[in-house]
Amino acid sequence: MPTPTSAARRPVGGRPRDPxxxxxxxxxVRELLAEEGYGRLSFETVARRAGVTRPTIYRRWxxxxxxxxxxVFPARSDSAVLxxxxxxxAADVRRMITDTVASYARPEARAALxxxxxxxxxxxxxxxxxxxxxxxxxxxxxxxxxxAACERGAVRADADADVLFDAVLGAVFTRAxxxxxxxxxxxxxxxxxxxxxxxxxxxAGDR
Amino acid sequence: MPTPTSAARRPVGGRPRDPxxxxxxxxxVRELLAEEGYGRLSFETVARRAGVTRPTIYRRWxxxxxxxxxxVFPARSDSAVLxxxxxxxAADVRRMITDTVASYARPEARAALxxxxxxxxxxxxxxxxxxxxxxxxxxxxxxxxxxAACERGAVRADADADVLFDAVLGAVFTRAxxxxxxxxxxxxxxxxxxxxxxxxxxxAGDR
Numbered sequence: 001m002p003t004p005t006s007a008a009r010r011p012v013g014g015r016p017r018d019p020x021x022x023x024x025x026x027x028x029v030r031e032l033l034a035e036e037g038y039g040r041l042s043f044e045t046v047a048r049r050a051g052v053t054r055p056t057i058y059r060r061w062x063x064x065x066x067x068x069x070x071x072v073f074p075a076r077s078d079s080a081v082l083x084x085x086x087x088x089x090a091a092d093v094r095r096m097i098t099d100t101v102a103s104y105a106r107p108e109a110r111a112a113l114x115x116x117x118x119x120x121x122x123x124x125x126x127x128x129x130x131x132x133x134x135x136x137x138x139x140x141x142x143x144x145x146x147x148a149a150c151e152r153g154a155v156r157a158d159a160d161a162d163v164l165f166d167a168v169l170g171a172v173f174t175r176a177x178x179x180x181x182x183x184x185x186x187x188x189x190x191x192x193x194x195x196x197x198x199x200x201x202x203x204a205g206d207r
Numbered sequence: 208m209p210t211p212t213s214a215a216r217r218p219v220g221g222r223p224r225d226p227x228x229x230x231x232x233x234x235x236v237r238e239l240l241a242e243e244g245y246g247r248l249s250f251e252t253v254a255r256r257a258g259v260t261r262p263t264i265y266r267r268w269x270x271x272x273x274x275x276x277x278x279v280f281p282a283r284s285d286s287a288v289l290x291x292x293x294x295x296x297a298a299d300v301r302r303m304i305t306d307t308v309a310s311y312a313r314p315e316a317r318a319a320l321x322x323x324x325x326x327x328x329x330x331x332x333x334x335x336x337x338x339x340x341x342x343x344x345x346x347x348x349x350x351x352x353x354x355a356a357c358e359r360g361a362v363r364a365d366a367d368a369d370v371l372f373d374a375v376l377g378a379v380f381t382r383a384x385x386x387x388x389x390x391x392x393x394x395x396x397x398x399x400x401x402x403x404x405x406x407x408x409x410x411a412g413d414r
């Protein structure tokens with residue numbers, strides 16, 4: 001039955017979306033990514049696995065990168081707090097790194113990321129829509145975390161949150177994706193946390 | 208004319224390699240990557256651009272990832288010093304970051320890397336052959352740089368060279384490749400250098 005919520009999600013001219021069908025499609029995508037990789041995944045193979053028709057998928061996602069990105073990095077509400085600020089900068093950075101490792105280390109993420117980046121690199125508008133939306137939200141929340149730590153005197157005034165963010169995201173990407181079949185060493189999160197926290201720690205005499 | 212040098216490079220049962228043909232093929236690969244991207248590049252299109260036959264290419268490189276990797280990251284002699292140790296840790300780290308940015312920011316590298324990672328992720332043996340050889344040499348030289356700085360007391364004894372290396376490589380990858388059409392900001396090298404150097408600086412009282 002259409003409700004105000006489902007009506008709001010209804011595509012123009014389309015029928016209301018059934019969340020169970022959405023879930024079945026996204027599960028099929030994750031399974032196929034882990035089993036066969038990004039390159040072999042198609043709307044055809046997803047439809048067969050999920051037990052739906054191809055048009056059912058096209059009504060929801062208009063391209064393979066959009067479908068794969070939502071399956072691998074499920075959309076959350078725009079107001080969701082992705083990087084909580086507990087007032088303990090080191091603990092918050094560690095949690096962000098732990099979450100990033102957990103997210104990138106999943107088989108479906110490792111399988112999807114290089115192919116996804118390849119497809120998106122050829123279509124800047126699609127990339128902006130698919131990746132930048134989520135990444136920019138996380139980046140903006142991280143900037144706020146660094147600003148707050150700076151105001152408390154835990155972080156140097158000239159700390160560049162964007163470079164820190166690139167270093168964290170990039171280090172995890174390098175370990176989990178470029179070397180995707182190598183286990184992430186146990187000390188990796190500790191060491192990366194210490195690097196970031198010590199790298200921007202306020203020096204004696206800074207304040 | 209075969210010389211002792213060219214004879215040494217001669218494939219088993221093949222004719223001596225002509226360095227001018229090698230160079231023409233590698234130039235064609237770089238041009239086609241920048242113009243059309245990794246996905247559309249084939250031995251056929253490279254052969255046409257370089258004015259050689261496909262078997263001429265296959266005699267030298269047995270797969271597209273091997274060919275593209277050598278075109279984008281030209282092999283140097285095994286004994287080449289890729290990360291010189293001048294005794295000034297901050298300056299050496301800055302130079303390594305500058306070189307990495309310069310290398311990844313080239314249009315052919317940006318165009319090649321996601322597709323190359325995709326192809327290699329499906330073939331661990333080929334990846335080990337293609338990427339790990341060069342990366343492990345650079346990584347080993349960076350470890351030696353960190354060890355030496357540690358012995359001079361410039362770097363903490365527990366500094367983890369591998370995590371530093373991942374952070375540097377990953378931060379540059381994130382900027383140059385994942386966001387490949389965005390210019391790398393002027394302060395990026397400075398800030399990343401400071402992050403690494405301050406992140407592992409010996410603390411007062413460490414020694």
